[in-house]
Amino acid sequence: MSSFANNYLAQHSSHIASMEVLQLIADISERKGKQAYYEDRAPELLKQLQHIATIQSTESSNRLEGIVVGNQRLKELVEERTTPQSRSENEVAGYRAVLNQIHASGADIPIRPGVILQLHRLLYSFSPGEGGKWKPKDNQITEKYPDGTERIRFTPTPAILTPEAMEMLCNEYANAIQDQSPHPLIVMAAFILDFLCIHPFWDGNGRMSRLLTLLCLYHGGYNVGRYISLEKIVEDTKEQYYQALYDSSQGWHEGQHDLLPWLRYFLGVILRAYRDLEDRAAVVRRTRGEKSARIREIVSGFVGPFSVRDLEERCPDIARPTINAVLKQLHEEGIIERKGSGRSTKWKNR
Numbered sequence: 053m054s055s056f057a058n059n060y061l062a063q064h065s066s067h068i069a070s071m072e073v074l075q076l077i078a079d080i081s082e083r084k085g086k087q088a089y090y091e092d093r094a095p096e097l098l099k100q101l102q103h104i105a106t107i108q109s110t111e112s113s114n115r116l117e118g119i120v121v122g123n124q125r126l127k128e129l130v131e132e133r134t135t136p137q138s139r140s141e142n143e144v145a146g147y148r149a150v151l152n153q154i155h156a157s158g159a160d161i162p163i164r165p166g167v168i169l170q171l172h173r174l175l176y177s178f179s180p181g182e183g184g185k186w187k188p189k190d191n192q193i194t195e196k197y198p199d200g201t202e203r204i205r206f207t208p209t210p211a212i213l214t215p216e217a218m219e220m221l222c223n224e225y226a227n228a229i230q231d232q233s234p235h236p237l238i239v240m241a242a243f244i245l246d247f248l249c250i251h252p253f254w255d256g257n258g259r260m261s262r263l264l265t266l267l268c269l270y271h272g273g274y275n276v277g278r279y280i281s282l283e284k285i286v287e288d289t290k291e292q293y294y295q296a297l298y299d300s301s302q303g304w305h306e307g308q309h310d311l312l313p314w315l316r317y318f319l320g321v322i323l324r325a326y327r328d329l330e331d332r333a334a335v336v337r338r339t340r341g342e343k344s345a346r347i348r349e350i351v352s353g354f355v356g357p358f359s360v361r362d363l364e365e366r367c368p369d370i371a372r373p374t375i376n377a378v379l380k381q382l383h384e385e386g387i388i389e390r391k392g393s394g395r396s397t398k399w400k401n402r
Contacts, residue, residue: 053307055242056224076319083326101279108281142178158270165218186214187254208251240268241318280325347378357398
């Protein structure tokens with residue numbers, strides 16, 4: 053079964069698309085509309101955020117699976133300044149490789165079984181022979197207790213049915229996205245839940261689910277995962293992550309599961325990422341505002357003509373383009389007038 057079979061999403065639409073869910077989607081959509089503003093106004097900030105997010109995503113997604121690499125080695129691996137020297141480093145380097153490919157061309161990478169196999173092969177590109185194949189035998193999702201005992205949390209789709217299940221899932225997902233019903237974010241959440249319930253690989257399912265989440269979001273134009281690490285948010289809320297996944301997977305095989313717990317969590321992660329992006333952009337806006345105010349104050353103190361160089365000497369931490377932008381604005385407002393042109397340009401208060 054799946055969240056797309058037997059018209060599941062339509063039959064449960066009134067339950068799934070609750071007022072809470074619709075509000076979450078509305079909040080995300082509102083913040084999505086500001087992406088272009090940030091990309092236009094704060095490109096240097098976003099470049100820095102992307103670098104940080106890549107490191108955090110690689111670290112957090114692997115650490116969730118018990119794969120840990122020291123901070124310095126991790127940074128060197130992500131920046132491709134060294135080669136992996138252990139199994140853990142192989143898996144970190146592989147995750148970085150898939151992440152970079154999705155960031156580079158995510159909107160153009162189709163979600164098809166063959167592509168998912170290719171991405172899994174790339175995930176294990178530093179461990180030859182381990183990736184790019186559906187699971188060879190049945191697997192189980194277990195939970196380990198401090199005393200060493202285990203219990204089965206979920207039994208995924210049998211290995212023999214996995215290729216067919218993945219083919220159906222990708223087809224159903226594509227059809228639902230094309231129909232735009234229900235909302236694409238609901239469809240994405242259902243796809244990731246089903247992927248995790250099928251658990252198509254012997255290893256790497258959790259990491260692949262987070263990479264596929266990023267890929268789905270790129271397809272929908274939700275680019276926040278480029279600048280804010282979704283994986284870091286999942287790691288920070290891992291108890292809620294595992295609980296939501298457990299709650300929504302119960303009854304999945306029979307088509308009697310409840311998508312809502314997982315959907316709430318999924319949307320909450322995306323919304324938090326957008327809020328984090330807003331917070332970081334707000335710092336830049338405030339800083340810019342402070343700089344503009346300083347330039348205006350300095351300009352008002354000049355009695356005679358002054359140049360851009362005069363301003364640079366008084367505020368060396370402010371870049372020339374910012375100074376020129378403020379001077380242009382002051383000129384348009386009629387506060388200052390231009391004297392001369394080119395390198396000999398001087399300005400004077402009216």
